[in-house]
Amino acid sequence: MGYVAIKGGEDAIANANELVEFYRIKARTKPIELAQILGQFRLLIDKIMGEGSLYAPEHAALVLKQNEGDVFESAFMLRAYRATLQRRYYSEKLATREMFVRRRISSAFREIPGGQILGPTRDYSQRLLDARLVTETMGDIDAFLGEFEAKLDRSSLHGVPTLSKVIDLLQSEGLLREVEADTNRRVVDITREAVKFPAPRSAALQMLARAETGGIMSLAYSAQRGFGSAHATVGELRVGEVPVRVRDARGRVRLIGRIRVTEAEMISKIKTQKKDPVPYLSLGYGLCFGQNETKAISMGILDRTMRSGGDAPCQTQEFVLYHTEGIESYGFTNHLKLPHYVTFQSGLNNLRQAVERKEKNRGNLGFGSKPAPQKINQPAS
Amino acid sequence: MQAIHQDNDSVLTECELPALKRLVESLETRHHIQVIKNPGICLTMVRAEDSLEKQEFFLGEALTTECEVSVDGRPGYGLCLGEEPIRSYCVAVCDALLHGESAAPAELLAFLEEHRALLIARDTEEFNHILRSHVDFKLMEQD
Numbered sequence: 001m002g003y004v005a006i007k008g009g010e011d012a013i014a015n016a017n018e019l020v021e022f023y024r025i026k027a028r029t030k031p032i033e034l035a036q037i038l039g040q041f042r043l044l045i046d047k048i049m050g051e052g053s054l055y056a057p058e059h060a061a062l063v064l065k066q067n068e069g070d071v072f073e074s075a076f077m078l079r080a081y082r083a084t085l086q087r088r089y090y091s092e093k094l095a096t097r098e099m100f101v102r103r104r105i106s107s108a109f110r111e112i113p114g115g116q117i118l119g120p121t122r123d124y125s126q127r128l129l130d131a132r133l134v135t136e137t138m139g140d141i142d143a144f145l146g147e148f149e150a151k152l153d154r155s156s157l158h159g160v161p162t163l164s165k166v167i168d169l170l171q172s173e174g175l176l177r178e179v180e181a182d183t184n185r186r187v188v189d190i191t192r193e194a195v196k197f198p199a200p201r202s203a204a205l206q207m208l209a210r211a212e213t214g215g216i217m218s219l220a221y222s223a224q225r226g227f228g229s230a231h232a233t234v235g236e237l238r239v240g241e242v243p244v245r246v247r248d249a250r251g252r253v254r255l256i257g258r259i260r261v262t263e264a265e266m267i268s269k270i271k272t273q274k275k276d277p278v279p280y281l282s283l284g285y286g287l288c289f290g291q292n293e294t295k296a297i298s299m300g301i302l303d304r305t306m307r308s309g310g311d312a313p314c315q316t317q318e319f320v321l322y323h324t325e326g327i328e329s330y331g332f333t334n335h336l337k338l339p340h341y342v343t344f345q346s347g348l349n350n351l352r353q354a355v356e357r358k359e360k361n362r363g364n365l366g367f368g369s370k371p372a373p374q375k376i377n378q379p380a381s
Numbered sequence: 382m383q384a385i386h387q388d389n390d391s392v393l394t395e396c397e398l399p400a401l402k403r404l405v406e407s408l409e410t411r412h413h414i415q416v417i418k419n420p421g422i423c424l425t426m427v428r429a430e431d432s433l434e435k436q437e438f439f440l441g442e443a444l445t446t447e448c449e450v451s452v453d454g455r456p457g458y459g460l461c462l463g464e465e466p467i468r469s470y471c472v473a474v475c476d477a478l479l480h481g482e483s484a485a486p487a488e489l490l491a492f493l494e495e496h497r498a499l500l501i502a503r504d505t506e507e508f509n510h511i512l513r514s515h516v517d518f519k520l521m522e523q524d
Contacts, residue, residue, distance in 0.1 A: 257462030
């Protein structure tokens with residue numbers, strides 16, 4: 001059934017847009033500056049950039065302000081903005097081993113080369129409300145920062161190290177191997193080429209990297225609860241900044257800045273075949289813009305489950321990739337709010353006709369006439 | 382140890398913008414600078430690969446500003462992340478002067494060394510703050 005367009009309503013739509021703006025600022029509070037959003041909503045900015053598939057912190061802050069904190073709408077707007085720009089460069093492949101590490105942990109090994117660095121995390125916090133923030137002042141901020149800086153012993157500073165990866169340990173023992181699947185290694189850009197299933201792994205990784213965090217978390221969680229076989233362990237999770245390099249017009253490789261990313265290397269056991277009874281481990285890979293550990297871990301789990309075979313939702317590539325695409329699922333769900341008058345009326349007409357036909361058939365068979373309503377105390381004749 | 386900020390582009394893309402702007406304004410007085418291509422924003426598709434199988438994939442795009450100049454007839458290209466028209470112009474001017482046939486201006490080289498040191502100090506301090514969260518969990522059976 002096709003759609004029928006609507007027309008009119010321009011004044012109401014313009015007024016609705018004006019009302020949105022009214023409700024955004026009607027409290028007459030001090031306008032939020034983008035620098036404040038960038039500084040104090042770091043993780044939200046990262047999430048919007050990841051799902052908007054555009055690394056542009058200032059623009060992410062702008063859309064967040066514009067959309068009153070709606071992450072879906074902000075990511076949608078960032079993607080729309082991206083579509084207006086020309087892609088002029090392809091970077092060299094990111095080297096996450098070069099990362100300026102802000103956080104790096106492993107739940108597989110207690111002792112790892114370079115050590116476990118918790119970094120900025122709320123993992124071990126007690127999730128209690130901090131009432132002090134209600135009355136936080138610049139004085140409080142300055143006091144905290146002063147005390148924080150004073151804790152550093154500047155007489156014995158360590159240099160910034162290059163941290164080897166945890167998977168190196170397993171690889172050196174020969175315990176970590178590629179997934180034995182018929183992997184299509186073609187590099188696909190899903191923004192330029194329609195996805196066909198089964199999709200190459202490159203397409204799956206690209207789609208997961210821009211997927212909606214909650215969506216991929218749900219499916220990754222389903223895998224861990226038994227709907228699909230995933231018993232993954234965080235081999236290594238690292239958060240930090242990596243350099244981006246491109247080739248300039250003269251063909252020279254140039255560093256253009258650093259981006260913050262989260263990388264998760266999820267280790268899981270591979271089911272062995274009869275011909276090769278020795279079990280081994282393999283990797284599910286997660287990488288996304290910004291600090292978004294839930295997303296990177298979920299991506300790593302789903303990368304692995306989609307290659308494991310099976311009928312569970314998390315193992316079905318089309319199910320995972322189509323339904324975790326946040327902008328499409330958000331758009332489709334919200335399009336239900338738009339006028340569907342003709343579509344619905346058409347369905348209603350069909351329904352009425354079916355009821356009429358049934359009534360008519362009943363009449364033909366002698367069952368069609370409705371019995372006269374009887375009063376409760378009236379004796380039957 | 383990581384050799385951080387050894388690349389001149391690393392310094393130019395991360396140093397304080399007002400300082401970089403002052404440097405280039407000073408260079409403008411002694412060199413003939415022509416803007417070949419005004420600073421403009423575009424996209425860079427970021428390529429990545431998984432750690433084990435080296436499967437390449439596209440991570441997403443990054444907002445980028447590019448600029449092209451000619452300094453005393455030598456071409457210079459400025460590229461940096463974000464919407465940064467002034468910085469991309471400054472990077473382009475420095476690029477032309479650093480990669481020309483004649484020696485780069487002493488003023489520019491001094492700037493790079495000064496700001497390289499500042500950035501290394503900044504990152505080293507930050508990393509040492511981060512190192513304070515270095516953890517060595519003990520198992521319950523251990524003392």
